[in-house]
Amino acid sequence: MITKLNHVSVFVLNQDSAYEFYVNKLGFKVHTDAAMGPGMRWLTVCPPDQPELEISLMAIEDGMMFKNGAAAQMKELVKKGTFGFGVFECHDLNATYEELKEKGVVFKKPPTKEFYGYEALFVDDSGNWFSLGEKK
């Protein structure tokens, strides 16, 4: 029986820039930041109230994971905003929307009442988008 999700990957164009976005704009905490050799880094962050969920900010680079030009293709798809990686939660959507906008976070949808709930969509520094909703 599966009981928990503890790691999830978000593919990013640049880990330094992703660090700035997730840590300094979204307010996430760095869980692990390990140098893995020249130009390689294992970087995970977690939402402030969910330290057990590591979001791996995974650099898209040629190698075993992306072979035969797949890295370039993946980068293009990420830049185009192809991927929606998840749904985040906050206490108050309007307040969080105002705060994140103030910090320069780009929203592709402002807080909107949908039939399934109250939701906004924001985009990270690479082009990945996330839904943001209120705690129910």
Place this chain on the structure above:
Amino acid sequence: MSQQYPKQYLYKRVVQAKLFIDEQFSEKIDLDNIADEAWFSKFHFIRLFKTMYGNTPHQYLIKVRIENAKELLQKGISAADTCFAVGFDSIPSFTALFKKYTKLSPSVYQQQFKERQEQIQKVPLQFIPNCFAEEKGWTKK
């Protein structure tokens, strides 16, 4: 929740107050003044802040100070210097609050963080799920 406070300016005022705490946490912050600046009665301000952020302004200020204290301790700053740098004016009360929030004393937190960082440097693969390490080709090195 969203229907209770339809006016955008209410949000903006409280968000500004929250951002003020985020930036000025190390100063002596008078929460009554913040309520005044946000143009609310103190009671209304506290109630609205708690609805929006899940903590009263005072609880939030303490949390911000503790989070910033963790970062300074991670950088090797002494517990005493950290205490004053984040806006507390008494080491015993800082130590007690730090312990309340993190379950560790500042010095034990600092020591544990240091040991973890050393371990990450020494054997990083212990901190990375093997499936990712294999995909990245890190296990062969």
